[in-house]
Amino acid sequence: MTVTIYDVAREARVSMATVSRVVNGNQNVKPETREKVNEVIKRLNYRPNAVARGLASKRTTTVGVVIPDISNIYYSQLARGLEDIATMYKYHTIISNSDDDPAKEQEIFNNLLSKQVDGIIFLGGTLTDDIKAQINRASVPVV
Template sequence: MKPTIRDVARLAKVSITTVSRVMNNPELVAPDKRESVLTAIEKLKYQPNALARGLIHKRTQTLGVLIPDISNVFMAELIRGMEDAARENLFNLIICNTDIDKERMISYLQVLNEKQVDGIVFVSEPVYPDYYEVFKRYDIPLVLAATHSLEYEIPSVMINNEQAGYDAVEYLIRQGHEKIGIISGSSIEPISSIPRTQGFMRGLRSYGLKADFEKCVEYGGYLFQDGYEAMSRLIKKFPDLTAVFAVADEMALGAISYLQENGIRVPDEISVMGFDNTRLATMTWPKLTTVAQPIYEMGYRALNKLIDLIEYGTVDELRTYLPHEIIERESVRRRV
């Protein structure tokens, strides 16, 4: 028969309340009593019931994660960071794939509310006013990962996407490229696509290069096929380009595939640069030069920020911006 908290209290010769305090607020218990309880727990191999712990704290030790596309390789690494942080803090995760569908997201929020999750991480998508009203209605602690909100006071963890777009084109310019195109995501997506494109255009202008938006920018999506199709359109309107910056690694690989299928050598004739530094960046030839964002750390930090919000009702830093860096591989050639 499994030992109970009553058995621990009896062996340690203390009250059940004291045992509970040792497990949940040990600093409130005198050292001698604390040692007696810990010794009894070890001797009996007692494992506190998760439901009992939840009743003490009025928590379920469960967190929800709302993500837009679970098939995206970026999400896998982000969730891994969250999972590791959750396990370290004795929390469990419920992963919900919204498919960027408002009704589906609201449905998942209802489920998470019914499950009495202690908090939610909302990933990648913008926080539109109607989304915010739904979040307010459920009044569950909320943290944003790989997105942010300047309109609402919601804690967040991400990178500076506008500066990252600038740094990408600056790198290509310093490699001797002047005719540079960009394959971006949606033309109305304000978290990643628009800021990275704005940074790209700012970089061209700051180096005195022609910034013809209609010619050098091609929109699409974030997946391989999107990059493939966007590259086919871009090269038709900008045939003399020498370098392409794609705002996601998977898109960059699609662009490389199109170029190689059409007899255009990468990087000898056209250099290609990606974004994210997912594991895909090293699974192709040439290996992908890319802007690396700390995806795992982003998930890890967002989850820990959520736990701080649950524990203390506040966070040390409302909007956290992590550093990015450029990883040089073989897909960009220096022009002499």
């Protein structure tokens, strides 16, 4: 069974808002309360729900990366560097290999947009008119 913020709050005998403050690093929590909540979080193995967090903040902290050929050393090193930078800023990456196929790139764009990524990095491939139109309609930044 998945442990929820409700379970942590009940076990620690605090409000859900207090648990949320502890999880998000808000300093407006007494040190002894923070310690108690963190102990319960650890004991119950609680992990915040990224989907719920994304719904509340309207951000997924996820960036899509479209690569034409992941087996090409240039693109694989570029993907590694992008992922390192994203991680440094607490973002996640979804790396997609298009095989330099415009139809597959179109499908990847649709998939990334449906996952509500916060941005898309397009590293080459073919910018067809359909993909250009899709980029123009996208509600997320595309570089």
